[in-house]
Amino acid sequence: MSTKQTLATVWLDGCSGCHMSFLDIDERLLELAVLADLVYSPLVDTKEFPEMVDITLIEGAVSSEEDYHKIKKVRAHTRLLVSLGDCAVTANVPAMRNRFSVRSVLERAYLENADLNQQIPVEVIPSLRERSVPVHQVVPVDIFIPGCPPSNDTIYYGLTELLAGRRPDFGTMTRFGA
């Protein structure tokens, strides 16, 4: 059994830019791999969220029923939950739909703006919740990393601090919209 710490990343309602920025850590990923095992992520093949994970990075807002159930489950099986990026921290662009009803948003996307197959999907695609909200409005969050996306240096710094058992102080490294 490995004594390494475990790391997971989760992709909710976001553009995957935060994951791209995470990958943009480049060769330093090898240094992180010495400190922690990536046990669950859109970047790896694990299907089920593990029993307990030390650090989980969340990208994206909580927008659909699937997001909602996923984040509840992830929180229950994570020691340290990190909101990574503006969508997780503020709901950002996904929340721009909140001024309109779910019905009118779906009609706009799948009927008015569709050239072919004009129909609102009822299968496979998870149903939208009334509002798209930041992660900390659904479950308690331990660490917030704003940024759209947070830079690779910010993510690397945050992860190395957390893996060393310290609380990162991002200072002016990142901000909303950075």
Place this chain on the structure above:
Amino acid sequence: MKRPFKTRIKTLKIDGIDVGAREDETLLELAQENDIFIPTLCHLEGVHDIGGCRLCLVEVKGTNKLLPACMTYAEEGMEVTTNSERLQMYRRQVLDLLFSERNHVCSVCVSNGHCELQWLAGKLGISHVGVPYLYPQLSVDASHRFYIYDPNRCILCTRCVRVCDEIEGAHTWDVMGRGTDCLIISDLNQPWGTSDTCTRCGKCVQVCPTGALFHKTKAVAEMEKRRDFLPYLRTMREGRK
């Protein structure tokens, strides 16, 4: 603006440091002169202060009330605290409320990277907003030939109202409604482009701390404001009298 006092010197303490102030100086001006940081969003050098944003609240020994530094004149023997834990907590709450009251989306805003609200959030360590967002329904006014007014990004600092009235002398902008219904309006609450009083000078655009007023030609993160004209205009006019 006419100063209410003759100039005499007062001595007082800010954060334990001895400072000398003119009698007609506010605590905010005095602090800025002495490189002591007090956050503010509604204060703007060149137009009169209103004490609206409540970010410059300070503690003054001998009173339980928090006083806005921009509206409080220096007094002999005053002991002022500018950065206690209590003040930091209230300032964070003010920013929480500003972010949650309108629809601020920094990542797609014209003023991203040049916004005073965004900068201050970073400076005061706001990593997230602790209260639920309100998501009000507000429509963008793009009727003006050169500029756009987006109330979604407005924090009601009224700098635009004051600069338009006091410096340009047009008084195109004013304030309507109360509480969360409060809005900046042009003329008689009509589209900006139909305003009879607007001179298209753009002073309001330049003094706006956020992306609520911006140039039509600007895309995301492109709108940089220029404020240097204001103290300059002020000095030139005062010198002429």
